[in-house]
Amino acid sequence: MTASTHPSLNVHRQQFPALANKAYFNFGGQGPMPQSAINAIQQAHHYMQQAGPFSGEVNRWVVQEGQQLREALAIELGIPASTLTLTEDVSIGCNIALWGLDWRSGDHLLLSDCEHPGIVAAAHEISRRFGVEVTVCPLMATLNQGDPVTVLADHLRPSTRLVIVSHILWNTGQVLPLREIMQLCHTAQATPVRVLVDAAQSVGMLPLDLDALDVDFYAFTGHKWLCGPAGVGGLYVSADARELLRPTFIGWRSITKNAMGHPTGWQPDGSRYEIATSDYALYSGLKAALGVHRSWGTGENRYRRILDLSQLLWQRLRDLPQVVCLRTAPPESGLVSFQIGDCTPATHERFVQALEQQGFLLRTILDPTCVRACVHYFTSEAEIEQLVAAIQNIGTL
């Protein structure tokens, strides 16, 4: 299969209503939902109203939907379903890992310099509450040269308890070598340093086998590259790391109960970190979205197609005189970040707004200042060519 010949692309794209009236390049912000996912949500609401909404029958159905979703996601991630926690979003997953460790004053928490501001703020609150020292290591500079594993190794300390990195950096699109990072952190000192991975950009983009990578905590969402509804994601906690991680935000889903309904302990599996009532209709929606991707091809095939397309976009952008791509080699992911004209945030913002007016959806990034275009496996080459032509027409503003 080459980048230009997948026969069913147009048919496949017709399943996504958001693709019909625009050229979409914001998959890293939110993926477009297939119609089948929207329909599944609607059908779930109708079913729950018809059979409940609160009834023995609906309660059994909710348990089943949750289990089916965990099993479908577990296949996508290469993990046992029992290690999965369903969450509302990536940040909840990161917070579960951050707040559940037994922090001691003097512990060290190491962040990359490309983590999402919400996670950075959470790490600093951990620091304030428990006297933990938070430092940042410069991975952004390894986009085109140097080795992120060496940088991380240089910043580990005997007191380091946790490292937070993204599998794919949301600003530059760099894919971090997770296997080597895990090996470093688990073997650098007598007590393994645990690693929390922000997987916002990797789940649904990369083919994954987390079990083999020896990951500790892997927090993701269904609404970006998996194209599910906003409001449902997950957290993988390895069976080993689970022993170290207490539940923090706690509700009826976290616990086991006795015959009086009183709490007796934690759920044995990943559901101990789940809290309470969610919109279960979203589980049906995300399951449907997963099915659409599988009907197109394996995770490996989808990723290869993404790379073909991001390379095409990167090459075309490099041909434009007013554009500088952040990467000097073809992208390793579906994220293509570039700078325009005088390279100020204001110019990038005006540029993205002008493109939105013309039906091209991209976003700005503030650090490093750039514009980010994402391609998914179902992006068409025609869209890429149209985007490049639109950028050429806009010039430098």
Added chain:
Amino acid sequence: MTASTHPSLNVHRQQFPALANKAYFNFGGQGPMPQSAINAIQQAHHYMQQAGPFSGEVNRWVVQEGQQLREALAIELGIPASTLTLTEDVSIGCNIALWGLDWRSGDHLLLSDCEHPGIVAAAHEISRRFGVEVTVCPLMATLNQGDPVTVLADHLRPSTRLVIVSHILWNTGQVLPLREIMQLCHTAQATPVRVLVDAAQSVGMLPLDLDALDVDFYAFTGHKWLCGPAGVGGLYVSADARELLRPTFIGWRSITKNAMGHPTGWQPDGSRYEIATSDYALYSGLKAALGVHRSWGTGENRYRRILDLSQLLWQRLRDLPQVVCLRTAPPESGLVSFQIGDCTPATHERFVQALEQQGFLLRTILDPTCVRACVHYFTSEAEIEQLVAAIQNIGTL
């Protein structure tokens, strides 16, 4: 308006598809959604796909929807919209209050004996982590005699930092005198004891003026008595209590940022306790549900109607020889709890299952062991009579 003469009841009920094929008495578990709420969710999904899903336009719309929902809920609760945090459910709201206080070893946390098991488990984890002493005071026994305020007063200590009570006890339906409880806790000692109120059963049932009640933390959900979708609720934190309460689970919605996109502090209002991406379509759904209730009558009128109907149900149940109502006086809420036959959990469970088979939806409670029937303002008298007849027919199993 009397219990029997509201002219538009049948028309009003037709807005709720769940009411068409059953007799529904589980409002305390989950309220039925009006069709307009289901439609609003669907329309929001369609809109977001058409205009995004991730775009400048959709981002502006999401901010607006959130603000409109906060304003609509603020009216319902009698608070400024700026004091409101949108959450996924009641438990998240309770956890925000529990984990955000500056706990010290030796502090005391007082719970009533009627709190939901998830909240009890969260309190015990606070105890374990910070060396806080958790004790329980017996409010269940004040259902028919005695004074909950006196019981609470007897259990306060100089070291008490937080009291957790429900505004309406989910098991017995008792309404606690919140004004008097707040007065007690805020004046019993030099430093006010803060009160976290589990409002799962009160929001959408009681007419509320929280500002006048001097409440600290009030955690609620939209999916029970407000009949909105599961997955969206809220937390009220008074402006005064906000000074004491740090954000714990933290994401991009919690923070302010500088020109580089780096975190600089907390949002000035209740949104500092919000975390990250949610299903914003649910905001449209809950707004629509609130509109349906307001079109029927004021909060005061709805509550009076609930009392008329719960008194009717309570009276009819008292006439049945195999039934014992927990309350010896007419209920103060829409929750009517009663025991059947030999009064064992197994009998109650069989009884509820038998009723579900016949299209009557109720639930069991384990402590105290009972069956709970809920009436809303739009419950029909015919449903109540049919339920009573069905219970009579089933006998004692």
